[in-house]
Amino acid sequence: MFQSSMYQGTREENYGLVIKQLHALLEGESNRIANLCNASALLNQFLDRINWVGFYLMEDGELVLGPFQGLPACVRIAVGRGVCGSAVKEKKTYLVEDVHAFPGHIACDAASQSEIVVPLMKDGEIIGVLDIDSPEKSRFDETDKAKLEEFVQALIQYI
Template sequence: MNDRAKFYERLTQQVEAFTGPDVHWLSTLANTAALLWMELDTINWAGFYLKSGEQLVLGPFQGNPACTNIDIGKGVCGTAFAQRKPLAVANVHEFPGHIACDAASESEIVLPFYAKTQLIGVLDIDSPVLNRFDQHDVSGLQKLLNLLANALPDIEF
């Protein structure tokens, strides 16, 4: 196991501590965003967007104020949600329809996430560094989100 895999395994174990029958799902997401903000290097935003109708609305996050509503299918977040697959964008300025919430952002990773089997939103992480995210990040963050999917209750939006 490489160092990055170990790093994400440790993060996932820490997130597991934020879950449980007595922990509200919103608190779990807030603490997860805070942990990612604290532990990931060279990022400038980490948080969640949650499905509401035909949009994603700003959820728990860490970083500068952000866009509050993103249409499903638009920008990196809306596209990842609509396609139900992770997107690691090396240069956001080259992504068609990129929504610039923070002019300092250069790269971005977005992963859809579930509560049980219901797709409820995306995890979004931005970086001021080009090419910040790769398949190791996708894999590590996906394992973290798989833990959340099993820990979060069924949430209807």
């Protein structure tokens, strides 16, 4: 159902399709972990040139590893630490072209070169982040930022 050959439009059209697929996958399911698992799997098969995609969830004032696709990852991240913790502290998306130039970057996978982190906001509170890493510098751009923010907005209603 979710083969890469389905994505043959413009990047914007392809993101639109993946958001429709997200709704189809999650409609009627209320389990937060199952929905985050399917969301990370969907993004993993949709996005090219990435080496990690997943979620960190707020628990007792810190980010804790949630469902993901990729190599084993850091389990806990303090608010304000690294790209994920900074996105929580500032309540904004971080698009990092070169993670090695980001002060305090947490290197879970030495192959990662760029990263995008989108906060998950529900009822005005950050409940976690979507974190995506790439082994290429400058992999993510403003289109990715805008469309991944839309993806997260669609996802929020199911978690």
